[in-house]
Amino acid sequence: MIEFKDVSKTYQAKEGPVKAITDVNLTIPDGKIYGIVGYSGAGKSTLIRMLNGLETPTTGKVTVNGQNVSELSGQRLREERLQIGMIFQHFDLLWSRTVLENVEFPLEIAKKGNKKERQKKAEELVKLVGLQGRENAYPSELSGGQKQRVGIARALANDPKILLSDEATSALDPQTTDEVLELLLDINHRLGITIVVITHEMHVIRKICDHVAVLDAGRIVEEGPVLDVFKHPQQAITKRFVNQETSTGSAQDTKTVVQQLLASHPDGVIVKLTFHGDQAKLPIVSEMLRQFPEVDMSIIEGNIHQTTEGSIGSLYIQLEAEQGQQKQIQGALDYLNTMRVETEVINSEQQ
Numbered sequence: 608m609i610e611f612k613d614v615s616k617t618y619q620a621k622e623g624p625v626k627a628i629t630d631v632n633l634t635i636p637d638g639k640i641y642g643i644v645g646y647s648g649a650g651k652s653t654l655i656r657m658l659n660g661l662e663t664p665t666t667g668k669v670t671v672n673g674q675n676v677s678e679l680s681g682q683r684l685r686e687e688r689l690q691i692g693m694i695f696q697h698f699d700l701l702w703s704r705t706v707l708e709n710v711e712f713p714l715e716i717a718k719k720g721n722k723k724e725r726q727k728k729a730e731e732l733v734k735l736v737g738l739q740g741r742e743n744a745y746p747s748e749l750s751g752g753q754k755q756r757v758g759i760a761r762a763l764a765n766d767p768k769i770l771l772s773d774e775a776t777s778a779l780d781p782q783t784t785d786e787v788l789e790l791l792l793d794i795n796h797r798l799g800i801t802i803v804v805i806t807h808e809m810h811v812i813r814k815i816c817d818h819v820a821v822l823d824a825g826r827i828v829e830e831g832p833v834l835d836v837f838k839h840p841q842q843a844i845t846k847r848f849v850n851q852e853t854s855t856g857s858a859q860d861t862k863t864v865v866q867q868l869l870a871s872h873p874d875g876v877i878v879k880l881t882f883h884g885d886q887a888k889l890p891i892v893s894e895m896l897r898q899f900p901e902v903d904m905s906i907i908e909g910n911i912h913q914t915t916e917g918s919i920g921s922l923y924i925q926l927e928a929e930q931g932q933q934k935q936i937q938g939a940l941d942y943l944n945t946m947r948v949e950t951e952v953i954n955s956e957q958q
């Protein structure tokens with residue numbers, strides 16, 4: 608388990624003190640994939656560098672598996688660091704070494720086994736990350752995704768209990784990002800390793816994390832299971848992160864379509880529906896239309912995303928009914944609410 612207890616960190620810069628982290632309390636249980644999301648300068652790197660003793664808290668305590676990291680030094684700190692693997696945005700590979708030799712490197716540093724044993728271990732890891740056949744390639748001959756796979760294999764060489772991922776997919780294109788994220792998920796499932804993911808992309812959080820903490824100007828402003836945070840973001844900054852993800856078209860596109868629809872169908876009611884978990888798989892909307900046949904529906908925009916805990920989706924619809932049948936629209940909305948679909952009337956002539 609990883610624990611941050613009342614942790615603050617102030618750097619002494621030339622221009623004066625810089626408060627990078629303020630009063631952070633965080634518990635990361637074993638075996639979970641825990642995301643820390645924040646914009647540039649929020650303090651993400653500082654936070655994870657305190658986990659392996661690369662930074663020490665100014666006040667408070669960081670414990671990893673019951674051990675206060677700042678109390679460690681010398682050999683004990685080196686041993687503790689072997690329990691923590693790390694992957695980086697720019698891979699940080701050794702360019703003059705082959706794939707296999709890069710993966711062997713941390714084993715050499717830790718003086719583990721003989722050459723043959725190290726090679727065997729590295730071969731297993733290269734296979735685990737899906738790079739068999741490329742053992743003798745040099746980093747310059749690999750794609751970005753393949754380089755990050757080498758980075759992951761190297762980070763796992765000393766069988767760490769924790770893997771820290773610092774913006775590990777930020778330099779990759781969307782498809783390669785997803786492939787690397789799938790690999791991290793697979794490694795978490797297969798090895799039971801705890802993964803701490805630092806990112807500025809909510810997509811990364813949604814794809815693989817169980818839990819998320821939102822870091823803003825050095826403080827954790829929101830924290831919880833990923834699905835809960837996506838469903839009910841509390842803080843403005845969290846809403847911004849969630850909106851990065853849950854809107855397929857741009858907000859402006861949706862607004863334009865809504866305005867056009869209202870101009871052409873002035874009786875319309877525009878509603879945003881939010882579905883989560885199993886609701887997204889149920890035929891709730893078709894059942895609503897069966898129960899309220901007087902109501903016509905047009906779809907404006909919709910999207911659905913998968914999280915590790917289930918799906919979350921939003922659908923913008925327009926509901927219309929003949930004169931005298933307006934009550935049916937309210938009935939339809941009430942029906943959706945009883946099915947625990949969140950409804951938000953975003954524009955209507957009746958309002």
Ligand SMILES: Nc1ncnc2c1ncn2[C@@H]1O[C@H](COP(=O)(O)OP(=O)(O)OP(=O)(O)O)[C@@H](O)[C@H]1O
Nearest residue numbers: 618620625627645646647648649650651652653654
């Ligand atoms: N060694 C240092 N000396 C002085 N200030 C620092 C130092 N390292 C970081 N900072 C400052 O601390 C704050 C947090 O930086 P940090 O790198 O942890 O943020 P971040 O969220 O990881 O941002 P980025 O993604 O841009 O690296 C920033 O204001 C940064 O300028």
